[in-house]
Amino acid sequence: MSSNSIPKVDLTGLRSSLPGGDRWEAAREVVAAALHSHGCFEAVFPSPSTDLREEMFGSAAPELFSLPLESKLRSISDDAYHGYFGQIPHLSFESLIINGVDSPIAVQDFTRLMWPPEGNSTFCNNVTAFAEPLRELVEMVQRMIFQSLGVDQKQQDSFASSITHSLRLAEYGVPLNQDTKIALDAHLDPHLLSVICQHKIGGLEIQAMDDGNWIVVPPAPASVTVIAGQSLQAWSNMRVRAPTHRVRMLGKEKRFSVNYSIRPSRNSIVKSPAELGEDDDRPLLYKPFNYTEFVEFIYSEKGMGMSPKDAFNSYCRLEN
Template sequence: MGSDSKQVSKIPKIDLSGLHPSVAGGERWEAAKAEVAAALFSHGCFEAYFPSSSDELREAMFGSALPEMFALPLETKRRLKSDDVYHGYIGQIPHMAYESIAFDDPVSPTAVEEFTKLMWPEGNSSFCKTVEAFAKALHELVEIVQMMIVESLGVEKHYDSLVSSTTYAVRLSEYGVPLNQDTKIALDPHKDPNLVTVVCQSKIDGLEVQTFDGDWVNVDPSPNSLTVMVGQAFQAWSNMRVRAPYHRVRVLGKEKRFSAIFFSRPSHNSMVKSPEELGDEDHPLLFKPFSYTEFVKFLYSEEGRKAKNPFNAYFRIGNEEAA
C-alpha cells in the first residue's frame, strides 16, 4: 500500500464547462452532478474541466503575479498577519523549501486591493486584476461543487444555511527544489481542514493524491483543468458520506513550482452541524455540532500533531471509519 513512485492518475475527470451555480438544473447539470457525486464518494477528489480558468489567466498568475510576489523581500511578505492558524505568510521552515501566503475574502475586490497595497504600497494593478479574475472563476466552481454535493445527499434545504456560514480564501504558494532529495517531498502528506479545495497548478506538476486504497497518484496539470478536493469540515458535515483525501507535493525537477489554491471554509467561530437527515439506523450521526475555529486550532496544536489521526482524536472516534 502506498507506493512512492509516480503512477498514472486514477482520479476521475469531469467536464463542468458551461455550468453555473445560478442556473442549476436540467439534463446537463444532473449528468455532471452524478459524476461529481460518484467521484467524491469514491475518491474524495476529481479533475474538473472548467474553461473559466483560461490559459491567459494561468499565464498571468504563474508567469507574472506569483513570481513577482514571492520575489518581494521577506519583510514585505511578512506584513500579512493573521490570527487564523496557517494563514498569513508561511515560510522559512527548516526542512522545507516552501513559502505561501493566504488571505481571506478574495472574491471581494476591496480585500484583494488591500492585500495588493500591503505588498506594493505604490500599487500593482496587474497583480490585483489577475487575482480578482482567478478568485471569481474558482469561486463559481466551488459553488457548483458544493451545490452538487448537497443535492446528491438529498439535503438541498440546508444549502442556503451552509453557504451563509461559509467564507473563502486563497493560498498562493512557491515550492523550491526539495531539501530532501531522496523523497523529493516539498509538502508533507495532509488533509485539508476546510470544506472544498480547488488547486490550480503551474505547468510544473507535483501534486499527488492518495487513493482510498493507499496508492499515491500524480495529478498532471493540463489546460483548463483544476483539482477539486473535499476537506475534513465537509467530511464531518456530510456525516462521512464524503471523505477528505490525503495529498502531498513532490517536485522532481530543478525548477520552482507555483500553485494557486481557492477554498471554502466555515466562517470564523461558526458551528458545523450535520443535517439530521444524514443520520439513520445504518449511519447514525457521528458528530455533535462543533466550532470550526477550535477544530483547526486542535489540528495544528501539539496534541493534534502528535495524534496518529488528528480528525479522529478531536472527535474521540476510536475506529478507522473516519480515517
C-alpha cells in the same frame, strides 16, 4: 486496486445559477460518487485562460514571493494557517492567503498590505480575474453536493452564510530532501472544499483510499483539481471524504500553485444536518465542533504529533 488517475468530470457549459437538466444531473451523480470514492476529481471547466495562467504563474506569483520576508509577514491572521505560512525547517515552501477573495475590495486591501501604500493594480486585476471562474466552480460543486445529499434550502442558506472564500498562492522550491523529493508533507485540508490549479510544473499527489497508493495528478491547461476537506467530511457525515495529499517534485524547477477554497468562517460551528444522521446504516459520526479551535488543535504540538487522520478523529469523531 486503485486507478492510476482520479475521476474526471466535464462541467463545461454548466452554471451554478442553472442547477438542472439532464447534463447537470448526470454530472452531479459523477461528482457525488467521485467525492465519496476519492475525495477529489479533475474538473474540466472554463478555468482561467492560458493568458491568465501565464500572468498568474509567470508574473504575479513570482513578484509576490520575491518580496522581502518582512513584507510577507505583514499578511498575518489571528487564525492558524490562514495568513503567511512558511519558514518550515525541512521544506522549501511558502504560501500567502487572500481572505474574502470573492470581494475585489479584499484583494485591493491585500495588495496595499504587500505594496504599501498604493498597492499593486496589475496584481490585483490578475488575481480578481483568475479567481472568478474558480469561485463559480466551487459554487457549482457546492450546489451539486447539496442536491445529491437532499439537503433542504434552510440548511443550504445556513451553510452559505457561514463560509469564507480564500485564495492561497504557494511557492515550492526544489525539495531539500532529494531522496524523497517531498516539497509539502502528506496532509488533509481542514476546510470545506478547494480547487487547485497547477501550471506546467506538477507535483500534486493524492493517496488512493482503497489501497494507499499515490496517484499523480499532472497539470492540465483546461482543467483543475477539486479536493474535499475535513470540515466537509464531518458536515456530510462522511458521504464526502477528505483525501490525504502531498506535493512531490521530481525536477529542479521552482513550482507555483493557486488554491481557491471555502472554509467555515471564524468560530463557526461545523455540524452535520440532522437528516444526514438519521439513517440506521449511517448514524451520526461526528460531533459539532468549532472550526477555529479545530485548526488550532491540528497545528498544536499535540495535534502535530499525530497523523492527520488520527488528529481529525480524536478531535471530531463521536464514540459510537
